[in-house]
Amino acid sequence: MRSDKAESPALVKNMNGFRDILEKRRHTSDVLWITREWNPVRTVSDATATNPLSIRKAVLNSARLKETIKELCEERGVKPEVLYKEVEDQLSEIGHNRQISIVRWIGLLVTKVLKKTCSNLMVNEEAISKLKANMGNTPIIFAPSHRSYADFILMAYICFHYSIEIPCVAAGVDFMAMWLMGHLLRDCCAFFMRRQFSGDKLYYTVFSEYVRALICQGTAPVEFFIEGTRSRSAKSLVPKYGFLSMALEPFLTGQIPDVMIVPINISYDRILEEKLFAYELLGVPKPKESTSGLLKALNALDEKYGKIYADFGEPISMREFLESQMFERARHSVGPIHLQPLTDEEMAMIRVLSHHIVRSQQQISVLSPFHLVAVILNNNLLTHGTFEMQLSDLIREVAWFRSVIETFGATVDISGDVEKSVREALHVHKSLITLLPDGAVQLKAVHLPGTRIDTSRLKGHALLDDTMSRAVPLLMLQHYVNPALHFLANPALVTTVMQHLEPSGEILRDDLFARYQFVRGILAHEFVLHKSWEEKEFEEALRVLDLVNIVEVTTSGLLSLGNHRKLQVLLCNVLHPFFAGYLALSQTLAQVCGEARPEKLVMCEAQRRVEMALKSGEVSHPAALSLDGLSCGLQALVSLGAIYRIRRGDEVLYVANLKELEVVTKHLETFVALHGMDHKWSWQKLELHQSLPAKL
Known part of the structure; x- marks a missing residue:
């Protein structure tokens, strides 16, 4: 590398803003910390904590749901009561809960596990402080990268540590089938979504209205994984647009003045699923999510996993983003909002935004x-x-x-x-x-x-x-x-x-x-x-x-x-x-x-x-x-x-x-054609070590 051009100070970043949040946990009482008085910062500072029942009521009273039920009654030839019963069942499947006592006990368990398996949990504290200073007036969407099942837990743990309201996180419905774990996740503010539901008009309406209510009336950040699933390869996946379009609809239709999206990257020195992912990439399907499978996986907690890094990117104001794209959102000002779907131009803008979020995740990775x-x-x-x-x-x-x-x-x-x-x-x-x-x-x-x-x-x-x-x-x-x-x-x-x-x-x-x-x-x-x-x-x-x-x-x-x-x-x-x-x-x-x-x-x-x-x-x-x-x-x-x-x-x-x-x-x-290899490649002669490693 040429000495006159080797360094570009503007490009070289450092770890100065990061802090190991496990350090104090190694020297003070976990129980006293987890049971401390906890007054979290909320997305809307002058409101009480998000009430799951009020979110359900908002869905049931929404004009869009009433319109959908009216249409489906005519299509199916059934009474509204039949469809409302179906809606109640769907809300029971989807809905989150917020039990702070459960959050505390899981937080205690997570602390013990992290101290045993990880050397450090490095969080960009400067970015967190900046985020908290801007919270209180605008709905916030957390968009973390997704490399491990641990992402769910770590996001909640970091928010608890920094006294930020526990996010309402979108989780796959597969987790509901896990005995006990499904209930615990729900009590820690997880709400559940089916993998495929584009053909079910009623479910789509119920779920999209649930997301709208969380954005418009909730006081906790809403969290979702824009890649849709864990990346088995540790590379970013092409973003999915469905959930993001639901979450942004209230803003695009003028129901709220702005919404902030926070790209987040969680990087792992070593991930728990490393071997499982290798088999999946080769075509061996993953085991079905189950509590017994989770308990078996706990055996892996006897090993060391090094450092975990979490960085919160620059929040994206949707109002400012649209201005930068010279995009006009006044087109929904005429007619009932619930009858106006997002336009092709708006969906194209959301696709650009989703790629921008993924790129931001990449740039703040460690x-x-x-x-x-x-x-x-x-x-x-x-x-x-x-x-x-x-x-x-x-x-x-x-x-x-x-x-x-x-x-x-x-x-x-x-x-x-x-x-x-x-x-x-x-x-x-x-x-x-x-x-x-x-x-x-x-x-x-x-x-x-x-x-x-x-x-x-x-x-x-x-x-x-x-x-x-x-x-x-x-x-x-x-x-x-x-x-x-x-x-x-x-x-x-x-x-x-x-x-x-x-x-x-x-x-x-x-x-x-x-x-x-x-x-x-x-x-x-x-x-x-x-x-x-x-x-x-x-x-x-x-x-x-x-x-x-x-x-x-x-x-x-x-x-x-x-x-x-x-x-x-x-x-x-x-x-x-x-x-x-x-x-x-x-x-x-x-x-x-x-x-x-x-x-x-x-x-x-x-x-x-x-x-x-x-x-x-x-x-x-x-x-x-x-x-x-x-x-x-x-x-x-x-x-x-x-x-x-x-x-x-x-x-x-x-x-x-x-x-x-x-x-x-x-x-x-x-x-x-290989570059630099001057001999014939031999797959059969590739040697792998079979014995125990030397002590480092």
């Missing part, structure tokens, strides 16, 4: 030392065909990569001694990574040979046991690579394009942008890349690539690659598994989708093709097997016009547009 360790080990595999590295080499590479990714805008929790940080990270992840007596760092085998898997429930191809043995730990490691990719994706896309220039190695800026646009379109769903931001993000990528000497301007005004070969290789390598999976998918579609084929058949065949390519050495990373990645590939190919999606009843089918598909496939074949 990378732990192990995230950097994972990137370096992964790069070593793709460059040299092995994970094994000497600890001294790993420490040196982490120190180098830290300077790179901070230049790209990431916040990295390494202060002072890099060696100490790396050793602590390896200790936290000793179930996945081992340090041998000779100082070598090696990946461990975590999949037991002969593990019984119910093939009838598989979502993909039945992978061989030998494949599973290598793929599971590699996907677990990839889980910790992925959070860094939000900062690397755009620079990596530009670098990948420039690696494949003509012999002259030079290109016009506009030509580079055109090629970047195409490749970006292929990975747009993988990294949640919004179309309208592509030019701005291209310019930002060029700026940081200039800082690290990957892109240079020639004397003739053209762009060419600089001499930072080491970083060029790493940036191309981080995208390799995604291009490899997409290539297998494209080849599968060309082969089997001359006629409409069901999605599961396509996914199974694509996984089978990747498995064969891993054995032959054509593909060098099992992340290409990920069903989430293949699903993103399908969405991208639909967007590019390379395939067509057809829905027949509940079944989704795909048909190939062979001409366009061939264009995409040729590009992918080029990008899959």
